[in-house]
Amino acid sequence: MVSTTIDHLIAVTTFLVAFFIFISLFSQVIQAALLYQFHSHLAIKCSDILDNILLSFGNTSGVFGLGDPNFEQYSLNPYYVMKLVSSETLVEYPPGSGIFYSNITLGPGDYLLVPLEECVTYETAQKLLGVEGLYGFQLSLTPVIHVSFSNIHESGNSLSFDVNVNGISSPISNANVTCNLFYVIEDNEEDEYPIITFSKASSTTDGSGKTHFSFENIDASKNYIIITTVKVANLYGVGYIYKQALTSAGNVIPFIENIENGTIILAHSWDVKQYENNGALHYNATFFVLNENWELEPVQLLGNYSGHLNYAAGTHGKAYNRTQIPQEYLKSPGVLIVTCRKGNEYGVSVMPWQIQTLSFNITFGDDPSNQEWVATDLRQVLIGEVPYQAKLALWSLKGYQVTKLGG
Amino acid sequence: MMRTIEVVIVILIITTAFITTSYFIILPSPREVAPQNLKRLGFTILKNLDSNGFLSRAVFSEDEQSWSELQTALSACLPPNVIYNLSVFEVENGVYSLKRTLTNFVGKGAFSYSASYTVSSPDVTYRRVVHKISENGKNLTLYILNCEDANGWWITGYTAQTLALDLYNMLSPYFETTILVNSTSQLLSLLDGNKITSIPTEEVMDAVIINTFGEVVPIPSEYCQGGSRESEGYDSDNGSYARYCYTLGKKVNQYNWKWVSIVGYPLYYVTNTVALSNSQNNYGIYGIKRVGPAGLNAFLQGLDNKAYTYSTSWLTKDITQAYKVLVHFTADAYYRSNYYGIYPSPYQSASRALPEWLENSYHLTIEADVFEPVNGYHAAATFKHNSGGALVAIGLTITPDIRIAALALLMYYCPVIYKETFTAPGKSRLVILQLGEMGGV
Numbered sequence: 129m130v131s132t133t134i135d136h137l138i139a140v141t142t143f144l145v146a147f148f149i150f151i152s153l154f155s156q157v158i159q160a161a162l163l164y165q166f167h168s169h170l171a172i173k174c175s176d177i178l179d180n181i182l183l184s185f186g187n188t189s190g191v192f193g194l195g196d197p198n199f200e201q202y203s204l205n206p207y208y209v210m211k212l213v214s215s216e217t218l219v220e221y222p223p224g225s226g227i228f229y230s231n232i233t234l235g236p237g238d239y240l241l242v243p244l245e246e247c248v249t250y251e252t253a254q255k256l257l258g259v260e261g262l263y264g265f266q267l268s269l270t271p272v273i274h275v276s277f278s279n280i281h282e283s284g285n286s287l288s289f290d291v292n293v294n295g296i297s298s299p300i301s302n303a304n305v306t307c308n309l310f311y312v313i314e315d316n317e318e319d320e321y322p323i324i325t326f327s328k329a330s331s332t333t334d335g336s337g338k339t340h341f342s343f344e345n346i347d348a349s350k351n352y353i354i355i356t357t358v359k360v361a362n363l364y365g366v367g368y369i370y371k372q373a374l375t376s377a378g379n380v381i382p383f384i385e386n387i388e389n390g391t392i393i394l395a396h397s398w399d400v401k402q403y404e405n406n407g408a409l410h411y412n413a414t415f416f417v418l419n420e421n422w423e424l425e426p427v428q429l430l431g432n433y434s435g436h437l438n439y440a441a442g443t444h445g446k447a448y449n450r451t452q453i454p455q456e457y458l459k460s461p462g463v464l465i466v467t468c469r470k471g472n473e474y475g476v477s478v479m480p481w482q483i484q485t486l487s488f489n490i491t492f493g494d495d496p497s498n499q500e501w502v503a504t505d506l507r508q509v510l511i512g513e514v515p516y517q518a519k520l521a522l523w524s525l526k527g528y529q530v531t532k533l534g535g
Numbered sequence: 536m537m538r539t540i541e542v543v544i545v546i547l548i549i550t551t552a553f554i555t556t557s558y559f560i561i562l563p564s565p566r567e568v569a570p571q572n573l574k575r576l577g578f579t580i581l582k583n584l585d586s587n588g589f590l591s592r593a594v595f596s597e598d599e600q601s602w603s604e605l606q607t608a609l610s611a612c613l614p615p616n617v618i619y620n621l622s623v624f625e626v627e628n629g630v631y632s633l634k635r636t637l638t639n640f641v642g643k644g645a646f647s648y649s650a651s652y653t654v655s656s657p658d659v660t661y662r663r664v665v666h667k668i669s670e671n672g673k674n675l676t677l678y679i680l681n682c683e684d685a686n687g688w689w690i691t692g693y694t695a696q697t698l699a700l701d702l703y704n705m706l707s708p709y710f711e712t713t714i715l716v717n718s719t720s721q722l723l724s725l726l727d728g729n730k731i732t733s734i735p736t737e738e739v740m741d742a743v744i745i746n747t748f749g750e751v752v753p754i755p756s757e758y759c760q761g762g763s764r765e766s767e768g769y770d771s772d773n774g775s776y777a778r779y780c781y782t783l784g785k786k787v788n789q790y791n792w793k794w795v796s797i798v799g800y801p802l803y804y805v806t807n808t809v810a811l812s813n814s815q816n817n818y819g820i821y822g823i824k825r826v827g828p829a830g831l832n833a834f835l836q837g838l839d840n841k842a843y844t845y846s847t848s849w850l851t852k853d854i855t856q857a858y859k860v861l862v863h864f865t866a867d868a869y870y871r872s873n874y875y876g877i878y879p880s881p882y883q884s885a886s887r888a889l890p891e892w893l894e895n896s897y898h899l900t901i902e903a904d905v906f907e908p909v910n911g912y913h914a915a916a917t918f919k920h921n922s923g924g925a926l927v928a929i930g931l932t933i934t935p936d937i938r939i940a941a942l943a944l945l946m947y948y949c950p951v952i953y954k955e956t957f958t959a960p961g962k963s964r965l966v967i968l969q970l971g972e973m974g975g976v
Contacts, residue, residue, distance in 0.1 A: 131536070135536050135537065135538050135539055136538055138538075138539050139538035139539045139541065139542045140538075140542075142539065142542045142543075142546070143542045143545065143546075146542070146545075146546045146549065150549050150550075150553060153553055154553070154556075157556070157557065157560055160562060161560070161562065164562055164563065164568050167568045167569050168568050168569065170569065171568070171569035171570060172694060173694075175572040175575065175697075176694055176696040176697060177683075179575070179696070179697075179700060180681070180683070180696060180717070183700065183703075184715065184717065189731075189732065189733060190717070190718070190720070190721055190724075190731060190732075191715075191717055191732070200582065200586070201582065202579045202582055202583065203586070256717070256718070257683050257717070258682060258683025258684035258717065258718045258719075258808075259683060261809075262808070272611060272612055273611060294611075295610060295611025295612065296611065296612065296613065296614055296615070297610070297611075297613060297614060297615035298610055298611070298615070300607055300610075300611050301607060302603065302604070302607060303607070360604070360607055360608050360611055361584065361589050361593070361604045361605060361607065361608035362584065362586060362587045362588075362589035362608075363583070363584075363608055363611075363612075501569075503569045504571065505571055505572050505575075506571060506572075506576050506614070507575060507576060507579045508576065508579040508580045508583050508612055509579065509583070510583050510586055513586070513587070515583055515612065
């Protein structure tokens with residue numbers, strides 16, 4: 129009787145232990161399979177949403193899209209792209225006015241500040257895509273052709289440098305490179321604003337994607353900006369570099385006040401709370417249009433394209449100066465160059481008119497780092513004739529073990 | 536002792552079962568779980584290279600410089616972990632002969648994905664003018680349901696969004712205006728007779744609406760239980776969304792729409808991933824609520840302006856199962872398939888064919904049969920109401936072939952294509968870009 133009971137006890141205990149071990153083992157396999165299913169679904173969704181964004185036209189109400197209805201599929205409208213609210217901190221100008229600008233700023237002299245009221249926010253995009261509360265995403269647009277500069281030498285009245293052209297993965301050989309050198313010409317009058325002129329040269333890259341340029345009989349001592357366009361097959365790339373962005377009084381920061389009519393505010397950098405440098409600046413804004421042959425042509429701006437800006441002007445009446453791109457050039461890609469001067473110091477700032485003219489990057493949406501699982505997908509798109517790599521990172525905001533804790 | 540031995544035997548059996556199961560369960564590699572859509576990437580690269588006609592010029596060029604430029608551009612565009620193989624074929628009299636290959640990979644590469652692109656010689660101009668589909672003297676608008684806040688069913692292997700994209704590419708040349716309906720709120724506007732874009736040529740009246748969600752139809756949250764229009768969307772007596780299908784039928788009649796159901800039993804479910812987030816279709820897909828056969832019954836009542844009554848009578852027939860036959864193209868379908876260059880399989884299995892007697896019961900006329908009817912059942916046809924509106928029902932078996940839906944529409948409207956006949960050989964080349972990923976698992 130006792131042995132039967134012991135036998136029974138051992139048997140039941142062993143069975144229960146084994147049963148739970150196997151339940152655990154099987155559930156692990158099932159759990160892994162379910163997670164794979166979720167992840168696979170996320171990858172498909174990522175591909176769908178990326179196509180939706182790139183193929184839908186942003187000119188229709190209730191639609192979030194970047195496609196240009198006037199061109200073929202996967203050609204993006206540069207203005208829709210400019211209106212994406214950058215993931216950088218918003219800029220308020222004039223301070224305390226409650227007017228905010230989306231801030232795509234790459235450095236102290238490179239600006240693209242677009243009024244927030246004309247922009248599309250991440251939350252709006254989520255709603256229009258129908259993924260609000262379900263998925264988070266980040267869309268990044270990166271130029272395929274990357275142009276950089278090295279070995280810059282200034283001596284007397286000459287300037288030489290190397291231009292390096294790279295694709296996404298490798299240097300690009302035999303690319304046609306055109307360099308436009310804009311430099312400040314002599315100006316001794318204390319109250320005068322700086323004037324720029326430009327010179328041009330062309331070359332072809334060698335097997336390592338490099339080419340050398342040398343400009344003679346130019347004055348590189350004050351300030352200059354080099355804008356380089358590259359042509360590979362039918363694709364273009366742009367790169368630029370300048371000598372110095374800031375004077376001891378800061379520089380002039382351009383704000384796009386209205387994309388539709390091309391009005392641009394020129395503000396003192398001290399007023400924008402970017403730098404502590406103060407002092408009055410003389411400035412000169414010049415607009416260059418990129419023509420069909422990808423050559424830069426100067427265009428006469430309207431309004432106060434040159435003049436004098438005092439720091440702290442925002443608190444003393446007049447807040448800024450305003451210039452305007454002529455109506456006939458509003459649809460053309462171009463570059464705004466603003467040179468400024470304080471005594472013998474010369475600063476510069478540049479702003480693309482259409483995102484591709486200076487190959488600005490765009491990052492739109494939330495931050496994918498710290499997410500549990502992020503699916504990504506790639507497409508190649510054209511903005512103007514500049515190829516960009518469009519990358520969408522997508523993650524789930526709902527579901528078991530597919531979101532981060534508390535996510 | 537005996538019980539312990541029995542338990543040991545049981546454990547051995549379960550262990551064997553687990554080992555056997557584990558042997559057969561092979562989870563895919565992470566790359567297969569969340570793959571990059573290299574096919575689409577390849578296509579977009581080819582498309583960009585062909586902007587301004589560069590690709591056409593390069594592949595027809597005898598000049599090494601052009602090929603070199605093409606190779607440089609390709610290498611520049613692709614991520615470092617992606618290998619490529621670009622093949623150019625001459626197309627002559629339907630025969631493909633390899634002209635040239637460019638690759639950045641030596642050895643045996645795993646080229647898993649490919650995109651193809653046909654180019655014509657730069658000194659040739661093809662002309663293909665499509666007469667836009669019109670009715671009552673005006674060009675029609677095509678709406679394709681692409682709602683992000685909706686899930687599909689019976690479209691296994693696809694998503695509604697990919698189907699919408701393919702339909703857009705296939706049918707937009709035939710319509711003056713083609714619009715993707717991207718959310719159920721846009722669908723709500725449409726049901727109210729409002730335009731959903733600022734495109735001046737958009738016309739809500741007489742439009743064609745394609746439901747890409749298979750057996751499911753998107754429902755705006757306003758029509759859901761607890762919504763502001765619950766009385767038009769939810770039959771509280773029977774706990775069914777058949778009322779929404781009835782409303783839909785009335786709207787189809789009111790606006791003279793052609794409602795296209797691409798596969799399966801039309802209006803068998805409703806979907807809204809927000810309002811119906813807690814419902815599932817009995818197969819684990821959330822955001823979907825079953826309506827059953829009552830949906831189509833109610834839709835037809837609405838289309839015929841009858842009073843709403845809740846009816847669950849089953850309308851379709853699985854003719855492949857019942858009569859052991861496949862349905863096959865009508866003579867007109869063969870002709871139109873060639874005419875429009877749409878080539879789905881002419882033989883299909885049909886498990887949701889609609890009966891002919893619907894004509895008399897709901898004042899319908901059956902037009903543009905894609906497949907020969909079998910014993911009074913129509914596998915894919917347009918059921919046109921005598922006072923306006925129509926249901927284009929493709930009652931084929933899962934998985935959907937949207938080319939059938941496209942063909943059914945084109946057979947109904949018969950738009951004319953004016954083609955320039957061009958017989959010179961060697962003026963078309965097919966470019967295939969194969970891509971593969973290196974490294975990783």
